[in-house]
Amino acid sequence: MDLFSLALGALLDAVGELTDSDFERPSGCAGWLVRDLVCHLVIDxxxxxxxxxxxTADPVTHDAVTYWKVSGSPSDDPLAELTVRLAAAYGEPWMLKHHVDDVGQAALRAAQLADPTxxxxxxxxxxxxxxxxxxxVWEWTLHHLDLVMHLPGASGPPVAALARCREVLEQIAGPFPSSWPDADVLLVxxxxRAPTEAERAELGDLAIPFVLA
Known part of the structure; x- marks a missing residue:
């Protein structure tokens, strides 16, 4: 639960540092601009x-790892196009920044007050x-990487959140080369991003990519 607050807090800070022109840059989510991604964060x-x-009183069926499933492509999301249209409707970047900070800070407070059991x-x-x-933590961290992918100099996700997300991915997909930085493991x-020839050789039979949704 502490990692949730760490990851979301860092992501909200990164959004707060965006310039108006940054909103028109591409994000790491295929087909989405930064503004579309920020709009998606509102929904998240x-x-x-x-x-x-x-x-609910029903028995637990999933945990932090099994919550995620492997899917074919981000474009499989039926809300992807709706998100783009909704993002454009905000008009001015400051309106979108205000909204994501408003609901994001509320999510932080709610998480801190929540009964973990x-x-x-x-x-x-x-x-x-x-x-x-x-x-x-996976959602915030991966989208933080998406947010800054084409923004040189922007701050990335916290180290602890990257390490946790690597653990999640390796539990689902299998181990990646130990020498790889956590961010590269998640991106590839x-x-x-496509692996380099050298990286592909190191991966061996490990199949990629994995899209977790």
């Missing part, structure tokens, strides 16, 4: 708030609150 924060107030329901899954918030392992 809203999902967190909704889930934290959706308790409470069971919550989302997307036909049941998780302990601690497991659900742990799952979102999720198809955000």
């Amino acid at each position: 924060a809203q999902d967190v708030l909704i889930t934290l107030v959706t308790p 409470l069971k919550v329901s989302t997307q036909d899954m049941v998780l302990c609150t601690s497991g659900y918030l742990g799952a979102y 392992g999720t198809g955000r």
Whole structure:
């Protein structure tokens, strides 16, 4: 749960440092500009708030790792095009920055107040609150990488969050070369960048990319 706050706090800080022109740059999410990604973060924060107030007495079915499933492509998301249209509707970047900070800070407060043992329901899954918030460390960290991919000099995700996300990916996909930095493991392992020839040789039979949704 501490990593949730660390990862989301760093992401909100990074969004707050964006210039107006940064919103028109491409992000690490294929087909999305930075503004589209920031709009998606609004939806993510809203999902967190909704889930934290959706308790259930049903047995736990998933944890921070099994919450994620391998899918074919980010374009499989039926809300992808809606997100682009919604982002454009904001008009001015400051409006989008204000909204994501507003709901993001609310998600931070809600997480800090949450009972880690409470069971919550989302997307036909049941998780302990601690497991659900742990799952979102992946979401915040990967999208932080997406946010800064084409913004030289921008601050990346916290080291601890990168390390945790690498653990998640390797539990699902198998181990990556130990010499690889965590950020490279995540970028290559999720198809955000193609491996170099040398990296491909090191990967051997490990199949990539993995898109976790």
